[in-house]
Amino acid sequence: MSREPTRHLAKGGRGTDKTSHLPLARLPIHFFTAAVTFFGLGVVITPWVVSDLVDFFYHPWLLAVTHTFTLGWITATIMGVMYRYVPALSKTPLRFPRLATAQFALFVIGVAGMVAHFVIGIWPGLWSAAAVVVLSIFFFAANMIPCLAPVWSRGVAERGMLLSILFLLAAAVLGLLLGLDKTFNFLGGNLITNLASHAHLAALGWVSLTICAVSYRLIPAFLLPEVQLPRGAMWQLYGLAVAVAGLAVALLRGGEASFWGVAVVCGLLSYVAVLVHLVRNRRMPIDWTVRHAMAGVAWLVVSAGLGLSLIVIDPRDVLGNRVAGTYGTLGLLGWVTNFIVGMSYRLFPGFVVGIRTGAGWPPLTIAELSLPRYRPFVFFALNIGDFLLASGLLTAQVALARLGATVFAIGSGVYGGVMLWTLSYAYRRSVPTAAHNPLRVLPGGPANL
Numbered sequence: 001m002s003r004e005p006t007r008h009l010a011k012g013g014r015g016t017d018k019t020s021h022l023p024l025a026r027l028p029i030h031f032f033t034a035a036v037t038f039f040g041l042g043v044v045i046t047p048w049v050v051s052d053l054v055d056f057f058y059h060p061w062l063l064a065v066t067h068t069f070t071l072g073w074i075t076a077t078i079m080g081v082m083y084r085y086v087p088a089l090s091k092t093p094l095r096f097p098r099l100a101t102a103q104f105a106l107f108v109i110g111v112a113g114m115v116a117h118f119v120i121g122i123w124p125g126l127w128s129a130a131a132v133v134v135l136s137i138f139f140f141a142a143n144m145i146p147c148l149a150p151v152w153s154r155g156v157a158e159r160g161m162l163l164s165i166l167f168l169l170a171a172a173v174l175g176l177l178l179g180l181d182k183t184f185n186f187l188g189g190n191l192i193t194n195l196a197s198h199a200h201l202a203a204l205g206w207v208s209l210t211i212c213a214v215s216y217r218l219i220p221a222f223l224l225p226e227v228q229l230p231r232g233a234m235w236q237l238y239g240l241a242v243a244v245a246g247l248a249v250a251l252l253r254g255g256e257a258s259f260w261g262v263a264v265v266c267g268l269l270s271y272v273a274v275l276v277h278l279v280r281n282r283r284m285p286i287d288w289t290v291r292h293a294m295a296g297v298a299w300l301v302v303s304a305g306l307g308l309s310l311i312v313i314d315p316r317d318v319l320g321n322r323v324a325g326t327y328g329t330l331g332l333l334g335w336v337t338n339f340i341v342g343m344s345y346r347l348f349p350g351f352v353v354g355i356r357t358g359a360g361w362p363p364l365t366i367a368e369l370s371l372p373r374y375r376p377f378v379f380f381a382l383n384i385g386d387f388l389l390a391s392g393l394l395t396a397q398v399a400l401a402r403l404g405a406t407v408f409a410i411g412s413g414v415y416g417g418v419m420l421w422t423l424s425y426a427y428r429r430s431v432p433t434a435a436h437n438p439l440r441v442l443p444g445g446p447a448n449l
Helices: 027-055 060-090 097-120 123-151 156-184 191-223 232-253 258-280 288-309 318-359 372-395 398-424
Strands: none
Touching: 027 060, 027 097, 027 318, 027 372, 027 398, 060 097, 060 123, 060 156, 060 191, 060 318, 097 123, 123 156, 156 191, 156 232, 191 232, 191 258, 191 288, 191 318, 232 258, 258 288, 288 318, 288 372, 318 372, 318 398, 372 398
16 A cells, blocks of 8 residues: 555645654554554453453453453554544545544553553442543544545445444443443443443444454455455445344343344354355465454354354353353454454554655565564464363363463464564664665565555
């Protein structure tokens, strides 16, 4: 991708100095750096809380770790990607560029506050921090929706991202209400179903819908399939959105959610079918990015099956607790994390190259900002760790679950170190040692992704 997305981040061309756009252009990098940092924090803590997860999934420490992953790791990464791609796809500058910078600061402060107050169990502090996160999400929507709404009919990615932002707003508001309810006790209904509604709005409506939409644009670009994206991809997004909304409302009302649960699974399996169709008709070889995406899809199928089983298994009994914990773990660490890790191999170095080119710094190639020799280890550590962790949770074997979480953490640590090294070159003019080779070949024009 050329530098054009950077120019679309903010209105107008304020001056001609190459560094005038740099603070806002670096905004996605800020989000990615924060995301990788939160991810590292989450995986370090996970081996120590698996025994609590085996006992019961609703526990302050578990809620802290869950939000470290869902907000700190996953949501921050998605926001960073959207800040880069939405203005470019819609060819519309951010309406409130200064608000975007404030949004990042509020988001990080709010997420850190939520995680800390979950740990210490101080509910007023929790919902105060949650209010900061909600405010930052409204700031994010204020910049994204004016870009996406005018181009609603343009493509699959634009429609899916706009729908997912609406789900993010709904999940954030409901989460804040759940926090306030801990102090003021005003919400009716059942705690578990209310919590499940919030979780599914976030995990399915915001995260999964975004991944579906974005992958419909990125996977064809990476694989160059011999077939067009099926028209059914658009209907898959619509169907999943309707099913998630129906499921969330049914859970909130305490009514029968079986129909909507089946509808959600059908929507996710339709996505799997589209991706399999594209992979089978590819022209490009499968690399580690696509391998992670395929592994993520496999975990998605397993996770969807576990979620479907909760229609007949009460999540409050012993077996249901194990299934619910495994369902959430595989969704976050198997499906979503695999997808983000794989996509980051392609996206993060390209973003850094674009930043350096725009700033007029010594040029680097994407290859010089990538360390591919570590990717096989990361892939197998993450997925073997997921398997062991899930097996331990389902069978209530704490030692096995802890072993899986530890293997996952080791692979994640290697990934995090490599990614932070790559991202650091968006903040410094220096170049890696390999770039001093006099025989190195630089691209002839603006950096492409």
